[in-house]
Amino acid sequence: MSETPSTMLEVGTQAPYFSLPEPASGNLVSLSDYSGKPLLVVFSCNHCPYVLHIIRSFTEFANAAQHRGLGIVMISSNDVTGYPADSPEKMAELAQKYGFEFPYLYDESQQVAQSYWAACTPDFFLFDASHRLVYRGQYDASRPSNNVTVSGNDMKAAVDGLLAGNPPSGDQIPSVGCNIKWRAGNAPDYF
DSSP, X not given: OOOEEOOOOOTTOXXXXXXXXXXXXXXXXXXXXXXXXXXXXXXXXXSOHHHHHHHHHHHHHHHHXXXXXXXXXXXXXXXXXXXXXXXXXXXXXXXXXXXXXSOEEEOTTSHHHHHTTOOEESEEEEEOTXXXXXXXXXXXXXXXXXXXXXXXXXXXXXXXXXXXXXXXXXXXXXXXXXXXXXXXXXOOSOO
16 A cells, blocks of 8 residues: 655645535535635545545544534545546445535546645645635544554644634644545646
8 A cells, every 4th residue: 555645735825716516415515615614625535545544533523523613525536437436426325324414525627636736535634714724734643554543633633723713833744645546647747
């Protein structure tokens, strides 16, 4: 299993716009739906072992964090032709299986992933209420290949700080995971 690290987009970057379909509901969800609200954008997919390693913990954390005022969207940008396990139908099934209370969106064109400089699954981008990036790093130090317990400590600390008015420091550890599965000829040049 090869690890791809996050690109660590510059803190302070304005959240790129998105408007994407949510396969589970058929609704379009946009960045503007979260105007004036802090937002966590997570690039993910259905089959990645790094995602599956944290999915139960992350879902519990995310569902609870929404009740504290944090907006959350998860986005799959993988090429479904080469990776049919990541199809919109399978996305809806995964959202139901784990009880997502947040939208799981489909980025078919892969343009949203490129605009965020997303590189891996999972890849986390935490924005303040003005949608300026304050955290882009790991959920925690646990990986499928190590014996560290999944805790979400890094993400929880970043979110707790942001919601308390104390944004996290710039000293952040990149997320790692499987690379986003780009369509032929669509891989970005930021690697």
